[in-house]
Amino acid sequence: MVNDNKTMEHRSVLRLQCEPLECVRIGFVGLGVRAKRAVHRMMHIEGCRITALCDLVQENIDEAKAIITESNGGSPATYCDNDGWKALCRQPDVDLVYICTDWASHANIAVYAMQQGKHVATEVPAATTVTDCWRLVDTAEETQRHCIMLENCCYDEFELCVLNMAQQGLFGEIIHTEGSYLHDLRDRIATNDDGGRKWSNWQVEFMNSHNGNPYPTHGLGPIALAMGINNGDRMKSIVSCSSKNVGDSLLRGNMNSSIITTEKGHTILVQHCITLPRPYSRSFLVSGTEGFAQKYPIPLFAFAPDSDNVATGELCDKLMEQYRHPFVTEYKERGEELCGRRWIDYAMDCRLIHCLRNGLPLDMSVYDAALWSCLVELTHTSANNGGEPVEIPDFTRGKWDR
Numbered sequence: 591m592v593n594d595n596k597t598m599e600h601r602s603v604l605r606l607q608c609e610p611l612e613c614v615r616i617g618f619v620g621l622g623v624r625a626k627r628a629v630h631r632m633m634h635i636e637g638c639r640i641t642a643l644c645d646l647v648q649e650n651i652d653e654a655k656a657i658i659t660e661s662n663g664g665s666p667a668t669y670c671d672n673d674g675w676k677a678l679c680r681q682p683d684v685d686l687v688y689i690c691t692d693w694a695s696h697a698n699i700a701v702y703a704m705q706q707g708k709h710v711a712t713e714v715p716a717a718t719t720v721t722d723c724w725r726l727v728d729t730a731e732e733t734q735r736h737c738i739m740l741e742n743c744c745y746d747e748f749e750l751c752v753l754n755m756a757q758q759g760l761f762g763e764i765i766h767t768e769g770s771y772l773h774d775l776r777d778r779i780a781t782n783d784d785g786g787r788k789w790s791n792w793q794v795e796f797m798n799s800h801n802g803n804p805y806p807t808h809g810l811g812p813i814a815l816a817m818g819i820n821n822g823d824r825m826k827s828i829v830s831c832s833s834k835n836v837g838d839s840l841l842r843g844n845m846n847s848s849i850i851t852t853e854k855g856h857t858i859l860v861q862h863c864i865t866l867p868r869p870y871s872r873s874f875l876v877s878g879t880e881g882f883a884q885k886y887p888i889p890l891f892a893f894a895p896d897s898d899n900v901a902t903g904e905l906c907d908k909l910m911e912q913y914r915h916p917f918v919t920e921y922k923e924r925g926e927e928l929c930g931r932r933w934i935d936y937a938m939d940c941r942l943i944h945c946l947r948n949g950l951p952l953d954m955s956v957y958d959a960a961l962w963s964c965l966v967e968l969t970h971t972s973a974n975n976g977g978e979p980v981e982i983p984d985f986t987r988g989k990w991d992r
């Protein structure tokens with residue numbers, strides 16, 4: 591699959607470095623549940639300031655503004671109409687547009703923001719169609735702006751530890767990985783039940799018309815980084831199957847399972863299930879020629895030659911200490927004080943601001959955002975065609991191996 595736009599000259603943004611920003615001025619678009627937590631986090635991160643807020647609901651703007659005012663964070667401009675996000679993107683004192691709206695609107699806002707010269711951070715998934723994934727890549731290349739997808743699971747402790755180990759070669763050649771989103775969310779999806787936390791309508795509606803994996807990036811992101819996808823290997827094709835649907839599931843199948851094959855002959859199993867009674871899991875399994883790691887249901891490692899000698903409990907903790915990733919050392923303690931178990935979001939935001947302030951490449955590129963997000967459409971296509979293989983675009987245009 592190639593991009594239609596063949597006439598354009600493409601300047602890669604892999605490992606893009608931009609002018610350092612002394613203070614990162616942020617405009618938030620979408621101020622729902624997720625964004626308000628982010629606004630709160632930003633109040634505790636040095637070198638950034640929120641200069642603009644936008645939502646369609648005035649109450650959300652007021653609540654976000656109150657968080658800022660109470661922290662002496664100044665007085666951001668506010669926008670509360672259908673085109674408010676465009677005005678926010680044009681606001682001169684905004685460097686970074688931080689998008690926390692519904693899935694279908696991420697790509698349009700991101701593209702427009704980059705066209706106005708802004709960097710973009712968008713919630714997951716960055717886009718829901720292959721066409722929009724290409725628009726993100728094309729626009730980032732045209733404008734030479736950053737576009738990062740806020741995949742917070744890449745900053746969890748075990749995942750970062752495994753990344754560290756993988757980069758030091760402890761697993762040998764990584765042959766197979768697994769990542770998933772297995773989360774019993776039946777109470778949130780139920781529409782006629784007063785208990786539990788409800789999902790917004792946009793989420794339920796999207797799920798209702800989707801037959802594949804509508805939310806692949808939490809499972810996929812960390813294993814893609816550990817495997818060096820877009821950095822020595824690339825995802826080549828995918829087959830996807832959905833189970834039958836039982837109960838009052840809004841998805842057309844309760845369980846979706848997809849297998850990706852990479853250019854170098856490695857495989858990735860990605861699963862999605864939110865409507866069966868099962869314990870929370872993102873799987874996170876890494877299997878190489880020299881070792882094995884798995885996070886759920888309990889974290890463990892095993893290494894050659896004695897792979898039956900499994901390191902769990904204290905032994906696992908010891909290895910995690912030994913291979914602790916620098917981001918964990920830097921951000922976990924303070925993050926936990928501020929956000930409890932959501933410290934990974936704090937680590938993610940701190941890294942984003944740090945890289946922008948220092949003109950460094952971001953931890954994840956627009957190519958990662960596009961690749962991980964394009965599976966929303968591709969799993970649907972394959973599952974609708976009886977699990978037929980579907981080609982995965984090379985968003986890097988051949989630069990994945992450099």
Ligand SMILES: NC(=O)c1ccc[n+]([C@@H]2O[C@H](COP(=O)([O-])OP(=O)(O)OC[C@H]3O[C@@H](n4cnc5c(N)ncnc54)[C@H](O)[C@@H]3O)[C@@H](O)[C@H]2O)c1
Nearest residue numbers: 620621622623624625644645646647690691692713714790
């Ligand atoms: N990474 C994670 O762990 C995680 C967790 C929860 C949500 N999310 C993601 O965060 C995003 C937001 O989720 P949420 O739960 O906060 O949803 P939400 O429905 O609570 O919030 C979305 C907000 O966007 C606003 N909005 C929609 N269109 C807009 C527009 N055109 N202009 C301005 N505002 C607009 C809505 O009014 C709403 O307030 C989603 O992409 C979701 O997948 C990620």
